[in-house]
Amino acid sequence: MTECRVSTVSKNYAKALLDVADEFNSLDLIKTQLADIEYVLQSSKDLQIVMENSSISSAKKIEILTSIFGNKIDEKLMNFLKLLVEKNRFGEFDSIVTSFNEFLDKKSNKKNVEVISPIELNFETKSNILFKLEHKLNCEVVPHWTVDESIIAGLAFKFDDYVIDTSVRNKIENLCKNISR
DSSP, rough: OOOOOOOOOHHHHHHHHHHHHHHTTHHHHHHHHHHHHHHHHHOOHHHHHHHHHHSSSSSHHHHHHHHGGGGGGGGGHHHHHHHHTTTTTOOOOOOOOHHHHHHHHHHHTTEEEEEEESSSSOHHHHHHHHHHHHHHTEEEEEEEEEEEEGGOOEEEETTTEEEEEOOHHHHHHHHHHTTTO
């Protein structure tokens, strides 16, 4: 899972977009289209440079976005992109998308959890872990499986602002701290 710093302003824009999408019953559509826009922006260095260039007028940037996305995205989302350009907030697009997805996950009772293990886990083990996590967290878990051989054995879980580390490496580090006191 990648870290993305999200400002209060980004959260406010994301919340507003979520409210509009919810009002028009288009949450899934907006989520998909945001991902598509994000992909296009990340794929085109030239487009990123143009959108970040303060010497290019808002009208020109809107014209460019309209020519790229035009009728390919929901009208409300296109208006949202125009608003970001007009308010000089387009640079926060990635963090707005991150925040939008977090709000949407919370609304639909989903939680992204990074599960770190020392080896690649088989399907049965992953299913058991997922089952236990969903019961413990009382929500649908979207797992992100990661292998880190340095944890030796056990598992570590990262979600929200929490880290639950049951790894042998963590137990050894804690033991060393207690011995050195």
